[in-house]
Amino acid sequence: MEGGGQRLAPVAPPGQPQGEHLRLLLRRSQEAKNCAYCPYSRFPVGAALLTAGGEIFSGCNVENACYSLGMCAERAAIQKAISEGHTSFRAMAITSLLQVFPPTQTARLSSVPFSFDSDMRDHFITPCGACRQVMREFGTDWDVYLTKADGTYIVKRLEELLPLSFGPEDLKKV
Amino acid sequence: MEGGGQRLAPVAPPGQPQGEHLRLLLRRSQEAKNCAYCPYSRFPVGAALLTAGGEIFSGCNVENACYSLGMCAERAAIQKAISEGHTSFRAMAITSLLQVFPPTQTARLSSVPFSFDSDMRDHFITPCGACRQVMREFGTDWDVYLTKADGTYIVKRLEELLPLSFGPEDLKKV
Amino acid sequence: MEGGGQRLAPVAPPGQPQGEHLRLLLRRSQEAKNCAYCPYSRFPVGAALLTAGGEIFSGCNVENACYSLGMCAERAAIQKAISEGHTSFRAMAITSLLQVFPPTQTARLSSVPFSFDSDMRDHFITPCGACRQVMREFGTDWDVYLTKADGTYIVKRLEELLPLSFGPEDLKKV
Amino acid sequence: MEGGGQRLAPVAPPGQPQGEHLRLLLRRSQEAKNCAYCPYSRFPVGAALLTAGGEIFSGCNVENACYSLGMCAERAAIQKAISEGHTSFRAMAITSLLQVFPPTQTARLSSVPFSFDSDMRDHFITPCGACRQVMREFGTDWDVYLTKADGTYIVKRLEELLPLSFGPEDLKKV
Numbered sequence: 001m002e003g004g005g006q007r008l009a010p011v012a013p014p015g016q017p018q019g020e021h022l023r024l025l026l027r028r029s030q031e032a033k034n035c036a037y038c039p040y041s042r043f044p045v046g047a048a049l050l051t052a053g054g055e056i057f058s059g060c061n062v063e064n065a066c067y068s069l070g071m072c073a074e075r076a077a078i079q080k081a082i083s084e085g086h087t088s089f090r091a092m093a094i095t096s097l098l099q100v101f102p103p104t105q106t107a108r109l110s111s112v113p114f115s116f117d118s119d120m121r122d123h124f125i126t127p128c129g130a131c132r133q134v135m136r137e138f139g140t141d142w143d144v145y146l147t148k149a150d151g152t153y154i155v156k157r158l159e160e161l162l163p164l165s166f167g168p169e170d171l172k173k174v
Numbered sequence: 175m176e177g178g179g180q181r182l183a184p185v186a187p188p189g190q191p192q193g194e195h196l197r198l199l200l201r202r203s204q205e206a207k208n209c210a211y212c213p214y215s216r217f218p219v220g221a222a223l224l225t226a227g228g229e230i231f232s233g234c235n236v237e238n239a240c241y242s243l244g245m246c247a248e249r250a251a252i253q254k255a256i257s258e259g260h261t262s263f264r265a266m267a268i269t270s271l272l273q274v275f276p277p278t279q280t281a282r283l284s285s286v287p288f289s290f291d292s293d294m295r296d297h298f299i300t301p302c303g304a305c306r307q308v309m310r311e312f313g314t315d316w317d318v319y320l321t322k323a324d325g326t327y328i329v330k331r332l333e334e335l336l337p338l339s340f341g342p343e344d345l346k347k348v
Numbered sequence: 349m350e351g352g353g354q355r356l357a358p359v360a361p362p363g364q365p366q367g368e369h370l371r372l373l374l375r376r377s378q379e380a381k382n383c384a385y386c387p388y389s390r391f392p393v394g395a396a397l398l399t400a401g402g403e404i405f406s407g408c409n410v411e412n413a414c415y416s417l418g419m420c421a422e423r424a425a426i427q428k429a430i431s432e433g434h435t436s437f438r439a440m441a442i443t444s445l446l447q448v449f450p451p452t453q454t455a456r457l458s459s460v461p462f463s464f465d466s467d468m469r470d471h472f473i474t475p476c477g478a479c480r481q482v483m484r485e486f487g488t489d490w491d492v493y494l495t496k497a498d499g500t501y502i503v504k505r506l507e508e509l510l511p512l513s514f515g516p517e518d519l520k521k522v
Numbered sequence: 523m524e525g526g527g528q529r530l531a532p533v534a535p536p537g538q539p540q541g542e543h544l545r546l547l548l549r550r551s552q553e554a555k556n557c558a559y560c561p562y563s564r565f566p567v568g569a570a571l572l573t574a575g576g577e578i579f580s581g582c583n584v585e586n587a588c589y590s591l592g593m594c595a596e597r598a599a600i601q602k603a604i605s606e607g608h609t610s611f612r613a614m615a616i617t618s619l620l621q622v623f624p625p626t627q628t629a630r631l632s633s634v635p636f637s638f639d640s641d642m643r644d645h646f647i648t649p650c651g652a653c654r655q656v657m658r659e660f661g662t663d664w665d666v667y668l669t670k671a672d673g674t675y676i677v678k679r680l681e682e683l684l685p686l687s688f689g690p691e692d693l694k695k696v
Contacts, residue, residue, distance in 0.1 A: 035431050041589055062430045063589060064485050065516045066650035067563055069478055070590040071427050079424040082410045083383050126338045128588035130417055133303030137412050161338060164300045168387065168413045209605050213690065215415055236604045237415060238659050239690045240476035241389055243652055244416040250601040253593050256584045257602065259557050302414035304591055311586050342561065342587045474686045481651030509686060512648045
């Protein structure tokens with residue numbers, strides 16, 4: 001299918017992706033990081049984006065010798081989906097080999113069973129502020145799945161990750 | 175004085191800027207927006223940055239015909255201070271003519287007296303996700319003053335604006 | 349096919365894309381701009397990227413209320429191709445409704461027949477400096493097709509568009 | 523003096539900065555790189571910007587753990603000058619410890635006496651495409667001084683570094 005989209009049965013609007021949908025979203029974010037172009041940071045990141053219609057688009061980080069011209073996986077996934085005609089999104093999953101978000105900060109854990117490493121020495125990956133703002137452009141109704149190298153994850157609402165945000169509605173008021 | 179810095183007596187480390195310090199910080203952010211180069215958005219923003227040593231550096235937004243090459247006021251202020259040898263910061267104040275953050279979302283109001291417009295039709299300006307991440311690079315111990323056109327403001331901690339963030343410490347672990 | 353790629357017979361390495369390849373590349377860049385998300389500039393741009401293996405990936409601009417977090421079509425196309433495992437590219441075509449590059453500056457015209465508007469009042473679109481640098485990351489052996497609203501185009505080498513550039517080889521020397 | 527500006531007698535409009543002006547511009551770009559915040563690339567860059575009125579503003583690169591949120595020295599210098607009320611520029615000098623632009627590509631050498639290293643093993647630094655575009659926003663009448671570690675330099679016109687560019691005039695036509 002064109003555009004990297006894999007169409008699933010449309011997911012139920014109010015809830016989070018469940019069961020197979022969620023497993024596929026997480027797996028696609030893991031697979032995506034295999035394509036990462038990150039010769040400078042050596043820090044591969046993959047992201048998978050679930051559209052309102054049930055399609056999944058994935059992205060990876062693409063770095064540049066001029067570091068500031070690099071691009072994160074999350075934003076790459078959004079650009080890919082937009083370029084295929086999708087503008088309504090439900091969830092984003094993020095994966096890396098190296099996990100940077102300390103689990104002690106976690107607040108809302110997923111109901112899907114998983115076990116924490118007792119040493120708590122690794123971390124959940126978390127999107128940078130720029131990616132949070134680009135997600136915000138397409139609504140505040142997002143679930144963001146932050147994963148760890150062992151496959152466990154936590155889920156956050158975008159509003160939890162970018163509180164007091166501004167977005168397109170605010171500029172339209174002008 | 176070179177660098178746009180106006181040195182004040184060093185502010186007391188644990189607390190927020192008080193009295194004259196705070197008034198000057200807010201005034202400098204207002205003045206800075208007069209230099210904004212924003213022919214595309216027509217949305218001038220000013221920011222003022224207080225260093226740990228009590229100096230203030232201000233910045234404005236600088237847009238580009240290639241929109242993605244524009245720069246926000248907050249990041250401009252940080253770059254200016256870094257280029258003058260400062261790397262430890264305490265607070266940032268942000269001002270715009272057009273205010274985009276709805277006051278109903280506010281949680282922690284300043285103890286400094288101010289009055290809300292009863293219509294609540296205008297807003298406190300808030301930094302974009304990219305600026306929050308650039309602030310985060312230089313620590314999490316920041317007070318961020320979000321102002322409204324009438325001069326009132328609220329103050330937030332950076333951690334409130336960018337929770338579950340990653341920063342340089344996380345990459346050093348790698 | 350996954351990833352938006354349409355595989356063609358591999359193009360001959362030394363030359364520019366010819367005939368059907370080129371027509372398809374140009375058409376894909378035109379189609380891509382229909383997906384542009386550009387509520388702020390109202391300036392839709394489409395780009396199509398030809399890989400060394402003969403596949404085409406397209407992208408459009410994706411803007412943001414925080415203007416500096418927008419993304420150009422050209423870079424979006426590259427991120428899309430990288431995320432599908434492609435890292436070797438041959439050509440990029442760029443299209444917009446509004447054309448900004450004055451034809452009087454053109455130097456090397458395509459051998460494919462086309463007619464200039466006698467008024468010369470419209471323009472060939474040209475990539476921004478950031479897109480030129482992101483293209484440069486993946487080699488200097490690029491043909492860049494700059495089009496006009498009437499479908500005519502000129503072709504430039506990336507080295508003509510970004511002379512005296514630096515790239516990954518330079519950092520590897522360090 | 524506020525803003526890092528050192529006012530000199532206004533330079534003669536048509537020519538390049540001469541003698542003391544030029545030496546000061548080059549020295550300021552060298553000094554600026556001492557403030558670079560570049561823990562990720564370990565590649566310090568300094569830039570110095572000469573305004574039409576004869577003032578000099580300097581900048582350094584400021585990197586970020588999210589690499590794409592870093593900023594180059596050249597753009598930092600421009601933001602600094604804009605934030606102090608300057609919008610008309612004449613020249614930019616760029617310096618780094620590590621030089622990346624191969625001297626064999628040089629075309630127009632300065633008339634100011636300098637000697638090339640006979641081994642030609644080091645390079646002149648060159649601005650990234652994004653910085654060229656940000657310079658372009660403020661006109662095409664720029665001299666860009668590309669230096670080497672030994673203090674030698676070459677000078678280029680911005681049009682030589684970013685040919686066939688688009689800028690604010692093009693958007694105004696829309």
